[in-house]
Amino acid sequence: MSDIAVKTSDHVVARDRLSEDWLSVAIGVLVFALALFSLSGTDLLGWAITTSVYINLTQALAPLAKGYAWLGGGASLLATYAALLVMLSIGVAALGADVRKFALAFTVVFAIAYASWVAGSYAYIAAVTPAEQQKFGIAWSLKLTNEGGFVVALLSGLVIANFFPRFANWLKEAIRPELYIKIAIVILGATVAVTAVGRLNLASSILIRGAAAIVEAYLIYWAVVYYVARKWFGFSREWSVPLASGISICGVAAAIATGGAIRARPAVPILVSSLVVVFAVVEVLILPFLAQTFLWQEPLVAGAWIGLAVKTDGAAVAGGGITEALIMAKAAAEGIKYQPGWILATTATVKVFIDIFIGVWAFILGYIWTNHIDKGPDKARPSEIWERFPKFILGFIVVFAISLWLALGTTPDIAKALPAAAGEANVFRVIFFILTFFSIGVLSDFRKLWQQGFAKLAAVYFVSLFGFVIWVGLLISWLFFSGVKPPLVS
């Protein structure tokens, strides 16, 4: 029962979880702070790489800012890689990881992940509107937008995980989806704030409706999945708690937190976590396309649904990104141009709200278990709520609050320059999304599903997820968000 997924999940989420949380805050806030220098006219991040939809590969890459155009695409890509390598190497060194192994593995991870992103920007894959197709001189395209590169990165990772397991194992030091997505979420705080400033009423309404996600995940999903695991499938309490938490709340983090709270052996939530990652991949490959087909006229329902249905922060928020790209593409083809950012912001809001209460729920379960079920000297402590609190959310809130203050509480000049600064930070958010998608793919060993015994865990997951979780999530998203559209581009 040992494989790449389990091993990497182990080092990613168990031993380093707390440290990775704080590291993600540090890196995310650093990127945001560097981007803010542009408010004073000093562009510190304009050299970062961006990719445009292309038909001729030589025109795909370019630095973000015109002031750095002299660098060219190649040097910009190298500079971005070098900056990320240095920043992350220092970070993982602080976590006690082998920096040399990380640097080597990260080089390959970055190369494959970014190559996937570039491949996804090929006009035959990414071009959306007839005007774009005409511009590139092509008769057809998959219309995935350039964010279809996320799917290409995910598929690249899946191929490596399932056909080249030794190579996947060699990469594992740099396969850190939790770290990458948490950094991305911290940076996302700036984009969400800039998006919200334009329509504060809508933004605050979405925020309030995030409360429904908490009720749904913790009180309804969890209870039903726990019952299904215990009663229908005969799992023990030790297995059922992490399983219910993984399926209902927030995948890996919740399985680890609640498993620890009920004093389960570490291997139990780790095994559950690897299953969570596999199913999250399946969801990310299916749900955004279903949302595009059936919910394109209800974009915020789609955004909330992805946040409620897809487990693990990485897959959910990244899935929200794909969903936004696909729905905006479909709407654009129909002549409707939505402002970007609202669908992703809805997904992120729902996910962040759910994450906040992981510690509280773990404490409640821990209290019940240590006082009523497995009575012993090791009682649950209130301090565990803070210990299990996902700290990266603090980084998201700080970046969001500072951005909101800069937009509303300072001079008009600063407010006007803020979207460009947030845009610079957003380039790195996208890169961390790409790294997340690729890493999730590399962790997803589908052979695990065919292993005897593990199939039963997967059966609980399958029955709960596809028989209950995604449909109830859709119903509740519909109840709270139907009829609400993102603002149109003026």
Next chain:
Amino acid sequence: MSQSEFECESGNAAEPLLPIEKKLIGWSLGIGVVSLAILVILNHFLPIAV
């Protein structure tokens, strides 16, 4: 944890639902459904401001 241990532990658990577990499930679902109903009603009277 070996394959056989995993199968044995996860697949053949003979742990009946305790009253405290039934309470946890029942109260969670009860509070959840009532809370959702309240939120739906609030949502109806305080629609999203576009």
